[in-house]
Amino acid sequence: MKCIAAKRRDNRLLSTPCQLLHYSDPDRLGLRVRHTVAARAAAQNWVRRHAAVGVSNPIAAAEIANRASLIAWELMDNAHQHSYSGAPDQTLTLMLERSRYLLSITVTDAGPTPGCKKLSFPEQKSHGGGLGWVASLSFYWDWDGCAGLPVTVKARIELP
Template sequence: MRDSKSPSRTPNTHVGRYPRALRFSEPARHGILLGPTREYRALSAWCRNMLPVQGTRLARITRILVTNSHQHSRSGLPGGTVRVVLDQSRPLLPHLYVTDQGPRDTIRPQYPQLNPRESASGLAVLNRLALSWTPSWTWDGNRIQQTTVEVVLDLS
């Protein structure tokens, strides 16, 4: 017999539990949803599982982008999330997508951009490790809702 005061189990019982695997209908797409905390062990393990031969490089790239998301976006605030998706439909050129919840400062938003004077910055390291990377964002007419960085890896 169930206590009437205890919450019933619904599909939303996993809300707030991170990291969480993301499921896609396409077999070549895999993802993980991270919370606002900077706990990267599960992320590193996920990267090594996705690309066993290049897992360390993928983990380094992903950690750079997730760290930037936690530092510069609303994803690092309580309740924030960072979505990481790896699309392996092009086996030698997998695409990584890291999506955060947009800039914290809506008056003067900062976009991911490479500063040539900072050769040790995360984006400078990303620039050396990836074939290419491109930031984009979704706009709702009032503010940036999400920022996504697409990274193309060369596995040839």
């Protein structure tokens, strides 16, 4: 499944699962992902294809691609469950950013659901799951955001 969106005149996504985002920095890649399992699966496959670009050791490349795709799935799933990105026709932004020794997987959600009175920020629960998986698969993870605004969660993987 390709991650390129057909658009209407008002630039809203149609039935395609995700839309490629373009950045001037060649080490930064991004997608806008709709709230569907098919969209998350397409985005996860996209991460698997792009995460280990430039890693010459095939075993290390496979490990990085696998870990990055699992992290991306968990971060997208959390955003779809706990933010307005989970509403019909809403999206989140998934980004891969490569530096010399790190790969960052970043997901930015659409903020809290309208009328939400509970302030919810990403936290790793003691029983694991979600961000527990992210913590075990990544070198480091953190988040950035303010009450009532979109939240960005970033996980980093070390590169060889």
